[in-house]
Amino acid sequence: MRSTPMVEEPIPSSIRQLEAVPREMTALLKASSSPGATLETVPVPPVGPSEVLIRVRAASICGTDLHIYLWDRWAQGRVHPPLVFGHEFAGDVVAVGAEVPSTFLGSYVAAESHVACGSCYECTHGLQHICRQVQIIGVDRPGAFAQYVAIPWQNAWPTERRFPPEIATIQEPMGNAVHAALSAPIAGSTVAIFGAGPIGLFAVPISRASGAKRIMTVEPSDYRRELALAMGSHVVIDPKTEDVVESIREETGGEGADVVLEMSGSPQAISQGLQALRFGGYVSLLGIPSEPLEVDLADGVIFKGATVQGISGRRIWQTWFQTRGFLESGMDLSTAITHRMPLENFEDAFELVRSGQSGKVVLRPPGLSDN
Numbered sequence: 001m002r003s004t005p006m007v008e009e010p011i012p013s014s015i016r017q018l019e020a021v022p023r024e025m026t027a028l029l030k031a032s033s034s035p036g037a038t039l040e041t042v043p044v045p046p047v048g049p050s051e052v053l054i055r056v057r058a059a060s061i062c063g064t065d066l067h068i069y070l071w072d073r074w075a076q077g078r079v080h081p082p083l084v085f086g087h088e089f090a091g092d093v094v095a096v097g098a099e100v101p102s103t104f105l106g107s108y109v110a111a112e113s114h115v116a117c118g119s120c121y122e123c124t125h126g127l128q129h130i131c132r133q134v135q136i137i138g139v140d141r142p143g144a145f146a147q148y149v150a151i152p153w154q155n156a157w158p159t160e161r162r163f164p165p166e167i168a169t170i171q172e173p174m175g176n177a178v179h180a181a182l183s184a185p186i187a188g189s190t191v192a193i194f195g196a197g198p199i200g201l202f203a204v205p206i207s208r209a210s211g212a213k214r215i216m217t218v219e220p221s222d223y224r225r226e227l228a229l230a231m232g233s234h235v236v237i238d239p240k241t242e243d244v245v246e247s248i249r250e251e252t253g254g255e256g257a258d259v260v261l262e263m264s265g266s267p268q269a270i271s272q273g274l275q276a277l278r279f280g281g282y283v284s285l286l287g288i289p290s291e292p293l294e295v296d297l298a299d300g301v302i303f304k305g306a307t308v309q310g311i312s313g314r315r316i317w318q319t320w321f322q323t324r325g326f327l328e329s330g331m332d333l334s335t336a337i338t339h340r341m342p343l344e345n346f347e348d349a350f351e352l353v354r355s356g357q358s359g360k361v362v363l364r365p366p367g368l369s370d371n
Contacts, residue, residue, distance in 0.1 A: 014098040015047050018106050021095055026366050027084045027146035028346055035071045039344060045142055045150040052104055052153045053095035058165035059144045060088040060362045061353050062173060069350050079139060086145030087113035087138035090168030100153040109156040110171045113137040114313050129313040147365045157320055166337050166362045175314035175323045176286060177202035183309045184259040184282035187211030192248050192257035194273050195264030195287055196224040198360040201336040203261050204231040209326060216251055218244055221356040230335050248276040267293040274300030286311040336360050
């Protein structure tokens, strides 16, 4: 671990603090435009008038973080190093700016990672989740693979302390699954989930709790198919060895799935999902393809009278309340959290995510004995 030069400045008197905040912290830094990352000592981020400083208790790895770590084409076009990345996290508010309600000091929070501008057409029409000028924490502004992170107070989501940090931090990706699933009429439906990464895994109990009568999960990883079964999927399908479309039709009496939740971004999975959809069915597209792709719109969508919904993030704050409701009703997602590791072991953690031999991987920053 190496140190980054810094300039010490006094903490402004307008900043209210719960506890003494150090000048420096340990953070995972995307230091250069190349694969990998480095663990470094960097300045604790300043707190603006409308911001809160959060002492991070847990931060989980998302597919977006893996794109940044591997430095693929998407990351190269979006991210500007040096940057502390990571956007799924939970922790304690230890300092607040002058414009922040004092009640936030000491709060236990998760965070909505999309910082909306508040003034574009989408934001002024209740569509902040697709703000055209959005800044994403850990992508466009400093993130949470660190001991501290500063965010706008409006993006902090108060969470009950009965939920441990590893559960609190996954509310953000769980919200993606909630948004995708509840965009379709799940109750009484047959549901085909393509991709059993963490968000696909979360979609299984969400679909069950929403009244799905049969859930089929398509996933090439043996490890993740087993996780999908453990999470409550009735059937798992291996696309490497099985005819996916025929298998789904057999499971649905020849009709096809009522609802397809596409979580992988695989061109093959998208094509199979549209083929396996029943006439008049619903498709939620959350997975992001790495390249443009050809889709049979005529037979897959138009002639079927299909309803297709693009899913980006979470509806603010509707999806968060729905997510909270699922958790408070007793939904247990702990099975999907397969690895809990110190931030110092980030290389092993990212390799696990890359390999597909994991569910959700949660990192713990140093210095928290109660984490």
